[in-house]
Amino acid sequence: MPDEPAPIERLPAGRSTVFELAPGVRLEPFPDGSALLLSEESEESLSLNLTGALLCTFADGTHSLDDAHREVQGAFQGSEVAIQVLAEFLLELADRGLLLLNPR
């Protein structure tokens, strides 16, 4: 049985995939750096840690995964942020209907 492709390969345009919040979804940031993703339509809320919250601030339909990874890595200087982990997270949010993934 073939191995499942790496998360980044499952994105529509790999590293160049741009992402944005799905319609009706908004990001609610908190002073401690965490955030909530809220879908008013499905009444779903998802709490995000610091990395997830920061990643979602780039969910504007113009930043690519590569752009966002650079920004997140810059914010966490001294600790490696794996782009595959970010790609996996984007796929999970898209599966939940909270994020749209598009080729650039």
Next chain:
Amino acid sequence: MTGSPRPLHLRRILDLWVRLPSLPERPEVALGLDHLLSGFEGSHEPSGRRVLQVGVRERPEGWQVGFRETHPGAGDGREEDPGVAWSASFTPLRASELEHRIVAEALERAAGRLFIHGAGIVVGGGTWVVSGPSGSGKTTLAMGLWSRGLSILGDDVCPIDAVSLRPEALPRALHTDGTYPPELLNALPAPPPEMPEGHRPFPGPAPMAPPLLAGLIVPVIDGPEEGAIEPLSQAEVVHHLVRQLIRTKGFDFPHAVRTMAQVGRTMTGARVRASTVDGMLSRVLQLMGRA
């Protein structure tokens, strides 16, 4: 029945004066109901403009409770609701069942509030909410914290004013029909003889103007990691609070989330695991800065 106090006709639950049924043929039920609601302000005359009339009738299929809201002295032409809304029947007629339906109806009719399924505890200049599913130890923890000198707003429901964001008291009698440590039960006010079984009087008085929410405790009794404190981010606090909101009629999710997000901006929170009540209490008091 001798020497028993006459039940009060009215109890104020949030912004409603609730006129209780007199039940002349079932005085023990009326008195039991009065004891269950004794934490709420009582009167023989309403001083507010909204009065909820509670009726009880016996039907072949069982007992029914009916509600009708009136506006005495409103002066704006409003007299009363078009009729009485009777609830589904139940049997036998029990004070605890009546209390449950009356409080639920009052919450449905309370304007401008959200209701967190949790106990409210005042700790210094802030209110903490102990919240979790039924059986998670909310009442036990509330009793324990009260026995350590803290004031409680209620053990089950914590109302939040959606404008001021302030919590309010909902001083219902405590449900103690589970298994509780005898030392905690013994510390509570003794139940009067007419108090329905499995309840204790609300250990008041509840603070009149509780401070804003400052913290959330999610207790996990019998957790595998004794005494572990797992801090929650503010997003996790708000996420938890939103999931624990009671969905009354007209519940508006976007509005509720916006309100709870405001509330959560100044809160801290933790999931606390312990295998014993004492262990839980000591960890929670430590977290609250009261150890």
